[in-house]
Amino acid sequence: MRATRFRPAVAAAAAAVMAISACSGGGGDEDGGQTTVTVDGGQPENPLIPANTNEVFGGDVLDTLFSKLVRYDPETAEPENYVAESIETEDNQTFTITVQEGWAFHDGTEVTAQSFVDAWNWGAYGPNANLNAYWFEQIEGYEEVHPEPEDPEADPPEPEAEKMSGLEVVDDRTFEVTLSEPYAQFPMKLGYTAFAPLPEVFFEDPEAFGREPVGNGPFQFASWTDNQEITVEAYEDFAGSHPAQVDAVTWRMYDDREAAYADLLAGNLDIMTRLTPAAMANEVYKDDLGDRYVEQEAGLMFTLTVTGNEEGYDDARFRQALSAAIDRESIVEEIFEGTQVPSKGWAPSVVIGAQKGACGEYCEYSPERADELLQEALDDGFEPPEKVQIWFNDDADHREWVQAVVNSINQTFEGDLEAVAKPVPTFSEFRAGINEDKYTGLLRTGWQMDYPHLENFLSPLYETGASSNDGDYSNEEFDQLMADARQESDEDAAIEMYREGERLLAEDMPALPIYTARTITGYSEEMTNVEVTPFGVPAFANLEK
Amino acid sequence: MGRYALRRLLQAVPVVVGTTLLIYWMMWALPGDPFAGRCGERACPQDYIEAMNAQFMLDQPLLVQYSAYMAxxxxxxxxxxxxxxxxxxLIAQALPVTLRLALIALAVEAVVGIVAGVIAGLRRNGYFDTLVFVSTLVALSVPIFVIARFAQWGLGVNLGWISPTVSNEATWAELLVPGAVIATTTTAVLARLARTTIAENLRADYVRTAIAKGLPRSRVIGVHVLRNSLIPLITLLGLDLGSLMVGAVVTEGIFNINGLGGLVYNHILRLDSTVVVPVATLFVLIYIFANLVVDLFYGVLDPRIRYE
Incomplete structure (x- = not known):
């Protein structure tokens, strides 16, 4: 019934103003003159702590509650300084960050350099076991506060330090961040939820804070009824340039998303962030909503990662042949009614640095070329697997498109090669299996961007030993390009290197790009302004009703 | 009768203990790690998984976990x-809602089902009997979620008579339509059962005797026929209370009602035994209690039944 959506990076802070209004929806609105916008949501999986929230239900709420050093433009996703007055560096390794004056937490205490440093140290500290701890791994001294065990099964060793040596408070409003190696795009990451500042009250009782967070964003926390709703209210003394435009936002939690759609049509819900497949089929939503919807290509794409080191899959031409055998256009047309976008590269078009057609001919459907590539590999003595296995988790809507890929491959090779779909019941089981290298073949993988840059779709996924390199891909040239680009101060030159890296993937084909997601957000007649960010969520602060 | 009730309640204790162990074991045996799938497409940090497993004692042997849990x-x-x-x-929020929903459904079943069945039974093969036959046939053959969606879209979205979903307060009035939807199947079964039982009892010896000694028709039907026909009907209603608590998951989801069924379902998906075990135990207790009440009713309805 319920599929959890993960949305690492948050754009919501980006959304500066929120304006929605007196909605009719359920119990939140006692005084009639208020404008409350209701949005569909769900029960957060973890306490509302920035360093420990990585899924969309909690993340959306946190993004309205916290403003970060950097804000992503709701339209272009370009990062710009927000709480930061300036972020300066000379060597791309040491960054001097100055916090703007005048920012305060909702409890009245001031936002200082210390608020950031303490929050980051707490987030990175191993024994706190935060889901987002890895966001701090580039900061010098991370290994000391968050040591990794040699053997993944063993308990992690005791940290040698409590604080990262790379963080240093210079004065009330200035602090220095030293990275373990140069990384020019570091400031861009600072817009993610994990980098939010925390008030002193947090450290007194993190657990209580998780139920009633105190932030510095355009909205302040109001109430949370489990499995029912979460409400945030506009913060009147907000210091930022994009204050809320509505009085309150309420997330109503739905188990059954069709129910949310019915509420949307009945005017009982103001905004629904991802329309259901039933509403998207045959573009029903256009009849139902008229022009009350926003379409947005999202920073989310789906790939089939190949276990390229395993026998039977260790020939690049074979992987390219598989890729060329997949008719992406027909799959998108028939399975998704054209609501998704066929992928021709390894990153969606919304990221900074995106290029067209990095995959080249291998992502164009061509049975002849596929046959040719396979033949070449066979002539060189390559032995294909008895059956090409495509593994996927069966608890979300993947079965149909995976089956379509299987059919496309089988039709192309007409018996020379057979593909089969291998379902795994749940995502958690699938994920655990991938970590243990249990599967051989193609793995259904997806990636939701953390921050809107091409780099985010490359280095965490394909660099040697990277955290999400599920196919254990390794290519020295690619690694070198990533490392060089990280040290390149000139942004355009860095992007050029990332692009080259992406094109390199076409030669090795460690993962087959399949499709990129597009979200459709519907809204009620009462809304007067709804903007949707490249992260696929409404720009909450900009909502008007 | 008091001792009988007490004995029955005492029997519930081993049943409850056995159930919790069984459910605990089944949750434990489900494949997958409840925390490994929480990080989107990336692997969750090992220290997070371990910290969570340690907090919930998932790294301990099953029996250790279970005894700590029961303690x-x-x-x-x-x-x-x-x-x-x-x-x-969570339980305190969901239980009253589910109880309200179940009571509404029970009321609809009892009133509509029994009345329709009794009238149909008394006037067999008449116009009304045929009507009941056809409508119960429809009610039994259309899946409940179709009826629920139909009600939601027809009454909620198109006509605007009701709100398509139930608000957080879940008042009696709001639960009327969902309750009626959940009641459809049992109402139909009950109507048919009532009709057959009435028809059968009308031919019973004691009814013929009652008519022969000149009792008025209202008394014959009201006391002799109805009272004796109620036993199977009460049994069915009692059993249904149990299934109403558990089985309303689909309808609850459609109307966005925050009930126990949905609560259990969602936590089974998350492999979260902390909710599944107590709520399932609650279900068992409700079943036991409902059946006890039904059994005690037998004695009231039929003086020949005695308890020791």
């Missing part, structure tokens, strides 16, 4: 869910 449970400490929400809060 807390008997002190009414339900603990927190894997999402760090107190389990008691």
């Amino acid at each position: 807390n449970l008997v002190q009414f400490d339900f603990g927190v869910t894997y999402n760090m929400v107190p389990v008691s809060t």
